Amino acid sequence: MKDKSKTQRFLILLFLGLLTAISPFSIDMYLPAFGDMAGDLNTSVEKIQLSLTSYFIGVAIGQMIYGPLLDKFGRKKPLIAGLVIYIAASLFCAVTNSADYLILFRxxxxxxxxxxxxxxxxxVRDYYDAKESAKIFSLLMLVVGISPILAPSVGAFVLNHFEWHIIFIILTLIGLIILLGTLFILPESYQGNASLSLKPADVSKNFWSVLKNPDFLKYCLIGSFASSGLYAYLAGSSFVMQEYFGLSASQYGTAFAFISSALIIATQINRFLLNRWSSAQISLVANYVQVAVSLGMLIATLSGYITLPLIIGCIFFYLCCQGFIFPNTSALALAPFRELAGSASALLGCIQMALGAFTSALVSYFHNNTAIPMVGVMFFATCSGLIVYISLGKNRKQA
Known part of the structure; x- marks a missing residue:
């Protein structure tokens, strides 16, 4: 990146942020509409929640497809193709009148x-080394943190003035803007390796070479379990906040925005902590704190002492820990790779989203008109991450 001008560096970071924001907006903007969508489509909130699960499944599968394509053809061509698919599917989501079709289009x-x-x-891996990558991932997490603040608020505003279909029209327009920017502004960071084979056996071999790397496996699992707790919160928050605690759509958007600000705060603090401590040290401490916070929240919920301010505060600190875990474990997981950075990124994202789909489905499956399923799954997720840390041994000295 040193040989690029300040304008080029700014544009690269801008579009990395926009690309990172696609999924948060696609996930968070329609959360306040779950109740309206269930009524309009003559189904239950639990059925609408499955459209969130199907999105996670699609992300998990899709990343495994794009990884090899990014390594062979460079970054932009597969990216453009994916954005076109996204735009078309968003339009279909906007016009559907069936919950089953909504799940499919999602x-x-x-x-x-x-x-x-x-x-x-x-x-990010193309341009930066491991320690600098952790700082860049922290910046991208800033976008991920801002997106949940803006997206539910936009969704709530739309519901107050229009029907829920307009939410997906907005997502279509966002996709179109990013597509145009990718076509005409975003520079190519890697030209690809034409010699790479896309035969299933060769692709599987490349994925296996990534997966068997001990650093990748360890930090991928740690970050993925932490992320799966976040997705459990996303799946259950609409019911818990609006139905269980009685918040309106706009109040839910405000609460959601406050909780999401935890990601912004933590990821930016993380950039400064990296000047003194390693990524491995920071993420380990954050994992311990996350377990403690989720345990306290679970005990309060099971004992019947949970209140709206308490659960909001606990989830806020839970996401603070996520803001320290995700950028550091992502950088450490991808650090060993160069030519297979696309495949490594795809595998990392696939495992994250697969666990996210699993935990969001658990929240829906155990739905019992209380906050217990959401809180219990969040505790299970963060404990699993700590178990991986402990079972795979002490960290070596890392960037």
Whole structure:
């Protein structure tokens, strides 16, 4: 990156941020509409929640497709194809009148939109070393943190003035803007390796070479379990905040925005902490704190002492820990790779989203008109991450 001008560096960071924002907006903007969508489509909130799960599944599958394509053809061509799919699927989501079709179109929307996640992570690896990558991932997490603040608020505003279909029209326009920027502004960071084979056996071999790397496996699992707790919160928050605690759509948007600000605060503090401590040290401490916070929240919920301010405060600190874990474990997981950065990024994202789909489905499956399913799954997720830390041994000295 040193040989690029300040304008080029700014544009690269800008579009990395926009690409990173696709999925948060696609996930968070329609959360306040779950109740309205269930009524309009003559189904239950639990059925609408499955459209969130199908999105996670689509992201998990799609990333495995884009990874090898990004390594072979460079970053931009697969990215453009994915954005076109995303735009088309968003339009279909806007006009559907069936919950089943909504679940299907959300799956396709994710298959297209996930290209931004894979490409942005691979581009960070293209330009930066491990320690600098952690700082850049912290900046991208700033976008991820801002998106949930803006997206539900936009969704709540739309519901107050229009029908829920307009939310997906807005997502279509966002996808179109990012597509145009990718076509005409975003520079290519890697020309690709034409010699790489896309035969299933060769692709599987490349994925296996990534997966068997001990550093990748360890930090991928740690970060993925932490992320799965976040997705459990996303799946259950609409019911818990609006139905269980009685918040309106706009009040839910405000609460959601406050909680999401935790990601902004933590990721930016993380950039400064990296000047003194390693990524491995920071993420380990954050994991311990996250377990403690989620345990306290679970005990309060099971004992019946949970209140709206208490659960909001606990989830806020839970996401603070996520803001320290995600950028550091992502940088450490991708650090060993160069030519297979796309495949490594895809595998990282696939595992994250697969666990996210699993935990969001658990929240829906155990739905019992209380906050217990959401809180319990969040505790399970963060404990699993700490178990990985402990079971795979002490950290070596890392960047």
């Amino acid at each position: 799956l396709i929307q994710a298959l297209g939109g996930c290209c931004g996640m894979v490409a942005s992570r691979a581009m």
